[in-house]
């Protein structure tokens with residue numbers, strides 16, 4: 001049984017399809033990132049899973065319990081930790097009083113250990129807390145009863161780099177213990193470091209669910225070439241070269257591809273995104289002495305721009321990233 005199961009989940013507000021036929025599962029023991037731009041529908045999914053919204057249609061299950069059934073939801077919540085985007089703690093209470101209240105409701109198996117990691121000022125009133133301290137208190141209340149599953153809405157927002165690092169280590173150790181983590185995020189570096197898989201939502205519709213690694217693999221590499229002498233431009237006219245940018249003899253500036261470029265043109269320095277066979281590229285470059293060559297993973301930001309792009313450009317809606325890579329061989333731009 002998966003930790004989270006969504007089947008055809010839709011939530012409509014009048015004409016707004018905040019979630020539209022969303023189906024995916026989060027397996028036990030995995031860290032799953034839920035990503036999307038502002039207004040994509042992430043919070044709607046989370047709030048529906050927590051029983052705070054009723055779906056227009058479809059079903060959601062947490063640890064096997066149907067979230068639209070009150071008794072089952074209560075059962076699921078015993079084993080669940082939830083950190084909302086802005087935790088609504090009583091501002092007139094101290095951090096310590098908040099923890100005592102949570103302990104009386106959900107139990108407390110390990111707040112002492114958690115307080116060593118995330119150290120909110122317990123004797124201060126919550127109203128005097130900074131955003132980061134509210135977050136730290138929230139992390140303690142989310143994990144203190146040893147939940148099997150945690151749902152975190154933008155968990156690291158407001159945390160300083162040291163705390164973010166500590167949080168990342170902590171999540172990995174939770175995964176070791178078999179805890180399932182579902183979190184929404186805009187912080188792509190943390191998604192890359194932490195997640196096993198990601199779900200990407202856009203305009204209420206799920207556009208991809210896949211392992212972070214395969215998302216990165218399919219998105220290609222960033223290649224930088226610096227040659228001793230000019231390389232004929234047609235050398236780069238092979239499958240998988242995109243967004244070729246060159247600054248050298250005969251061809252300055254940016255092209256989406258090399259078709260249509262002057263076949264006499266040469267370049268000595270260029271960068272491009274490459275989704276083809278690296279061996280084929282190296283074979284092509286073999287006869288030209290190089291000063292430097294680097295092949296790196298594409299930044300995750302670029303990957304997501306392929307999904308989100310500009311509205312109206314048809315950026316990956318209903319299309320898998322693999323389909324898009326296939327679409328975009330050497331472009332016909334000129």
Ligand SMILES: Nc1ncnc2c1ncn2[C@@H]1O[C@H](COP(=O)(O)OP(=O)(O)OP(=O)(O)O)[C@@H](O)[C@H]1O
Nearest residue numbers: 013016017018036037038039040041042043044045
């Ligand atoms: N109560 C509501 N009434 C009408 N529309 C709503 C309501 N709540 C959300 N929406 C709309 O549903 C869509 C999805 O909103 P949601 O808050 O789920 O997005 P999100 O991905 O969490 O965004 P963000 O990253 O900005 O928090 C948006 O278009 C939003 O305006």
